[in-house]
């Protein structure tokens with residue numbers, strides 16, 4: 001057990017790409033926590049997919065031993081937090097487990113939308129904050145200007161910000177000293193009943209469910225019987241360890257310490273993040289204030305391209321949800337797509353990551369239906385229903401009005417691109433709330449419907465600003481609007497996977513764009529195919545795909561048999577990624593491409 005005044009618990013908050021993971025790697029490396037030969041780039045990003053995409057998905061932690069200039073050896077617990085907006089929830093929960101934060105800002109880029117969002121969470125959690133200006137090796141670095149910007153925009157004193165290059169290692173010793181001298185030690189009472197915060201949990205193939213805890217009061221030992229206060233479940237602790245970053249067994253964890261335990265827990269779902277853990281006997285009576293629960297906000301259907309793969313998909317989804325409590329799933333059947341799952345995600349990136357993992361790690365070809373938000377249907381009988389799937393929209397005669405989730409979006413962008421950003425937000429039914437300047441960067445705040453943002457808003461924002469804008473949002477409220485369900489009919493048959501909720505005033509434009517796209521995406525058949533968008537029985541847009549005449553092998557003059565065979569095989573392979581709708585085959589790409597809007 002370590003004395004409280006020799007412990008420092010902290011996290012690193014930063015906008016994406018400002019160098020958080022690189023700094024974490026340096027801290028681990030310079031303190032010899034991991035031997036140089038074992039050092040991999042981005043040590044904390046453990047999943048391959050994280051490394052590939054360069055995004056930190058799961059909050060991780062590492063315990064570092066640091067001999068400071070004052071001659072004492074400190075234990076530094078770093079909790080790594082994800083930087084992307086979809087994972088804001090994970091940021092908020094890990095924040096409550098530590099006392100301080102390093103605020104990393106790229107000295108050439110300055111404060112961005114997620115810098116703000118994350119630093120406000122840290123301030124909310126009562127953190128002491130040490131500003132760190134990274135990438136000062138870059139010729140474009142302007143530490144003085146950025147220091148001033150931090151003071152102006154965030155209101156933090158940045159006069160003693162630490163200047164570093166995480167890449168070259170410059171300034172890292174100063175960061176380590178600042179952690180020890182400028183961040184406060186944790187508080188806690190060793191003699192009080194055990195009170196530990198469940199910070200995170202995940203499924204490990206060898207160990208089962210692993211639970212990460214921060215001890216507030218008391219002592220946790222191997223063999224202890226502990227109770228989860230929310231669920232009242234009791235478990236015996238089999239293994240107690242710290243992460244360095246690999247697991248090292250430890251006999252006990254005292255106040256202020258962060259570690260992990262296993263206890264023959266079957267599912268990650270049995271461990272609620274934010275729960276308080278205490279001893280079965282002589283436990284504490286009052287739980288810690290709860291965390292925000294993770295609410296899925298974006299739903300979509302996932303179906304196997306090949307119906308025979310359904311069992312594999314079920315298996316894969318089960319395994320993934322063991323590892324990710326914020327990913328919700330439910331069986332779904334679709335007239336067009338057969339058996340699949342309706343899944344809920346924290347945001348679009350979360351959706352993409354899960355879909356990628358299913359396709360890559362489990363080798364399952366998937367059809368993803370249009371992402372949708374949760375609408376609230378106020379029925380005429382006074383009840384309120386959640387609508388997760390536009391295909392389930394009940395008969396309108398029973399519906400009084402429909403509400404949709406709105407977000408408060410903060411966008412930071414260089415002045416030159418402001419006009420394009422305003423136009424984009426306006427086109428997406430946005431209402432401007434605020435506009436201010438920090439130097440040559442504008443900060444705009446918009447009230448936007450989440451439904452208009454979930455699909456391709458990031459992509460559009462990036463392209464109209466050439467990547468210079470940054471974006472962050474929080475869900476604000478549900479509000480009534482004139483929303484309707486638009487169906488798509490291919491060859492007179494409704495394709496439920498393509499139906500969507502849209503604003504009445506935008507339905508025609510959206511419907512037109514959809515049918516035009518689909519006309520290009522669906523290959524010609526031997527017959528004419530009408531493609532229509534409709535609201536109820538009323539068709540609002542229509543295109544016709546003319547019949548195919550030419551034979552793909554006609555060009556080969558019958559002479560070259562092997563070439564002919566190749567062509568046919570190619571066609572067959574293409575078919576594997578198609579689905580049959582009535583008499584029509586629709587390629588998988590059509591489902592996503594058709595929904596991308598050009599405005």
Ligand SMILES: Nc1nc2c(ncn2[C@@H]2O[C@H](COP(=O)(O)OP(=O)(O)OP(=O)(O)O)[C@@H](O)[C@H]2O)c(=O)[nH]1
Nearest residue numbers: 016017018019020021022054055083135165166167
């Ligand atoms: N020139 C320079 N580049 C750096 C420095 N620190 C980090 N980088 C580069 O900046 C990019 C982003 O760094 P990361 O550490 O992955 O950023 P991050 O904030 O952890 O990003 P996420 O984990 O995706 O949130 C990488 O290409 C790094 O090599 C630095 O001090 N100087």
